Amino acid sequence: MDLKNLIREIPNFPKSGILFRDITTLLSDPESLHYTIDILAEKCLEFQPNYIVGIESRGFIFGVPLAYKLNVGFVPVRKPGKLPAAVYSVTYDLEYGQDTLEMHQDAMAAGSRVLVIDDLLATGGTAAATAQLIEKASCNLVGFGFVIELKDLGGRQKLPEVPIVSLIEY
Ligand code: PRP
Numbered sequence: 001m002d003l004k005n006l007i008r009e010i011p012n013f014p015k016s017g018i019l020f021r022d023i024t025t026l027l028s029d030p031e032s033l034h035y036t037i038d039i040l041a042e043k044c045l046e047f048q049p050n051y052i053v054g055i056e057s058r059g060f061i062f063g064v065p066l067a068y069k070l071n072v073g074f075v076p077v078r079k080p081g082k083l084p085a086a087v088y089s090v091t092y093d094l095e096y097g098q099d100t101l102e103m104h105q106d107a108m109a110a111g112s113r114v115l116v117i118d119d120l121l122a123t124g125g126t127a128a129a130t131a132q133l134i135e136k137a138s139c140n141l142v143g144f145g146f147v148i149e150l151k152d153l154g155g156r157q158k159l160p161e162v163p164i165v166s167l168i169e170y
């Protein structure tokens, strides 16, 4: 199955000059959704994670079914102010301004094997910040999984030296 055919391309969104890769067309097609989760699971099984860490919000869409399929726990990394208990927090630079991500301090025992899932690897800022959260929690980052990777933006180079799975490359 060629997943690329199911990613809709929207020119000039969210701003002029950007070609947006829209996963909603993949998600609404039952066969493609099944296939995406199955192939992610197949490629990520060997990392033997204890937890899937999914990044708000599109990382939740793929992270939870993957955790269910691999029979491991799911831990959300959230935008600031959303998690109720004590959090680790990482602030990172964007093209314009900064962003912050948070994770519950007690979500995973130290030393847990963690696989990070998101829909998209673009500049790598979001995934790199998540790797820092996992380090703060003294957990063992074993890999990253993305549905889409935008190669030209060089996100991979920003990430720690662990295996990176991406299903669709542009
Ligand atoms: C998008 C995407 C990734 C991130 C990738 O999330 O879902 O999480 O950007 O970009 P980067 O590699 O340059 O950091 P966004 O912040 O738009 O929010 P959303 O997931 O809530 O839609």
Ligand code: MG
Pocket: 055, 056, 057, 058, 059, 118
């Ligand atoms: Mg996102």
